[in-house]
Amino acid sequence: MSHWQLLELTPGADERSIKRAYARLLKVHRPDEDPAAFQRLREAYEASLADARWRAQDDEEEVALAVVEDQPAIETATQVAPMAREEHAALTPAAWEEIPLAASPPEPSLAVMQQWLAQGKEAEVLDALRQWLASDWLLRFERRQEFEQHVLQWLESAPQWSLAFFERACQVMGWSEAQDDLPCEYRRWEGLIQRCERQALQERVSADLAGYDDDKRLGQVAALLFKPLTDRRRREIADGFSGHDWQRFSELAESIEHQNRDLPKRLGLQPLDNWRDWLPASSFKGLYGFLWFALALLVGYSLLDHPQRVDGLAAALAVLIFIPGAMYLGNTVYRFWSMVAVSAVSLDIRLSQLLVPPRWYRRGAGLLLLRQIVPAIVPAIYAAVWSRSVPGLRWLSPLLVYLGTLYFTHVALSGGKPSIWNRAARATKGQMARLPWRGLWQGALICLAGLAMGFYLYVHSRLKG
Template sequence: MSHWQVLGLTPDADERSIKRAYARLLRIHRPDENPNEFQRLREAYEASLAEARWRAQAGRKVVYAPSAVSASTPERYQPAEDPTLVIHRERVDIPTTASPPEPSLGQMQQWLTEGKDRQVMDALRLWLASDWLLPFERRQQFEQNILDWLESAEGWSPAFFDGVCQVMGWDETQGNLPCEYWRWDRLIRQCEAQALSETVLSDLAKFDDDKIHGQAAAMLFKPMTDGRRREMADGFSALDWQRFAELGQAIEYQYPEVPQRLGLQPLDNWRDWLPPTSYRGVYLFLWLALSAILVASGIIGPKKNDVLGVVVLMPLMMLFVNWIGMKAYHVWAMVAVVAGRLDVLISRWLLPRRWYRRGAGLLLLRHVLPSAVPAALACLWSSDVLWLRWASPVVVFLGTIYFTNGALSGGRASMWTRALRALKLRIGRLPWHLLKREGLLAVIAVAVMAATVYFRMKAVV
């Protein structure tokens, strides 16, 4: 392989192209990492540079007069000697300028601090095109200076960082990094934090303009009343909640310094505002509690009913009643959303703080008042048993409040939801979507079949 092929150039390349190719390859073949390749690159550079200069000198057709050659003039300047022999005999030193180019490093650092990205990029290109950075030691020191500036300065944009990497030839995918990996990762994290800061500021500016875009950032950072935040949360779509959760997690776990840098105070109970994943725990509790009350009333009440019929029919009937109650509550919730601000105002004065949670927890009209309906049914179905009539409404009411509060706590899955997931994993992959879709018809069919079998057995007996 010739020295031109080592540099990736053609034999007619000029001196400037040779210097640029050498500077580019010098970042790849470093003397401390690959000394053999560096020595090979160095020899190819010297040979190509000498040949290019000889070619340029021959093109100017300079004629050396005999009188101009003194006794101290080296023999290589004699016209009779083949110039190609001189290239291999002498060692050409790398030419460097006497002083570094302008602007100075201090001026570039000052521009970076002031946020003048374009001036810094232009200065970087001037420095990289100069002969001052051809020696490896100077080039390495220059890269370290740039890294120190980026680590100490704040406010530079990710686009500026990408431009610096492109100009300097830094590429993580190719393993061409100017520093250790841990230091590079820290710089990338700083770049990501700056990108997040710009996104937050942009979203807040959009929200100030139209109150439609950037609601996730406004929900997390904008100071507002509990009623206004509750109203905004009720209008969130699934995509808005996803953006809100991602932004909150990024601030809490990855970039906690971003709010302080921007002078913002994030919502401290942002997890409480996440929508509940499911109310299955509430529905399961109501089914079990009301079924137990009906069974107990049928067994120990003044009217002695058949034990088998009560135990079989009452839980099946409660499945249908529970489904009706669920649909009714959805209608009531839509009505309560309209009176959201009034609901927040009343709940703030009447409910405990650990239930209210600044409008993100239990609300009087939306949650507490509907919990009184199953409690009233429990009292009505308790027959004439005095202790059951007094105990069952209290148990049902407090249990409904407890499980509703658990479903509203930070969007986390309730205990009953986790138990149901574990049961699904143990049972296997059942057609749960089909059961959920046809659940009502299945319940009605099972209830009718059980009632038919029961009454036929009773008639036979």
């Protein structure tokens, strides 16, 4: 169907006829009742109007050309001039005065509608918007545009409105970002969208907290961040979180910290100040690396100091290779132990509050007595076994291994807080990126090969001696 058929006009209709037909059909296809039909009507109106104006401009050019070519036709052109002026007047907004319109704006007034919105009477505002859009008062484009700007200013200045109201108001006004039909520039519209996102976050947090009050199994992500819980209850919630729950918790906390800092104040809540401490450990590579290095160093030193314990270099290398296997076995045993410690979380929290320093305890988010401190004794015992016959290391090595295990466990449990090693790496990252890594790797491999050969010759000579 062509745009002429939609307006129920013939292809040769003039601009005045097009405007009259549009005003008549606008009462049938209202934007609040059928936005799709209104959009088609608007497109047909614009296309027909452009066609009529093009024809009018073409006729004026033909008349001017005839006046130049035929001087006797000046009198005829003079007679046509009043008609041209009349057609030109139809292009201006004054032509709308001939269309029967309402003499005064509808009720309620714009001031009353703005007051209703400030008071939170959203249903009344929506009904008033429909009444205004259905009235003849807004048939003029300038009035319609002015009305849209008023509504836009209400939304920007109102202290609060719900997300459902904004969506419904956009439907009533015919605003759609997907169809590029916006009442203002995109930067201004983006401010409203960001406000909608903040409002949606506030409504979601309120719903989660209300769900947690009704059922402790619901809304635990928001409860862990906002509820004034005990250390034991917060630890129980954190132990039951999945990877998806931790991702939601981290995103919510970062959003509150960087983008929606006023949200806790609007809800009357106090967020958890050490929420990063509760994030799960990202990696235990530092702990594993320390244990491997410390235990391998003790074993190697003990073998070199007492070569009679082993029979040849193969036995010494076998012991060094056995350490990662022993660590894997210890990690498996620790997982079983952690399950037992999790089931005894109430006792663990009470003992940790009494015996663990607050800097390491961190209100239940850091080191716990049964879960981390007691298992750290195992590698210390292993160090004591291998250094018992070395006078200088008999008591020092178990203590160092024990404290090192606790320290690297504490660093791994710090969650989002970067360790001193990570901070140092970030500080030198820019400089390190400029280094010729290929040559450095080659040099490092050559150095390692030389060290390995020297270690082999040294151990071999000691074992033979």
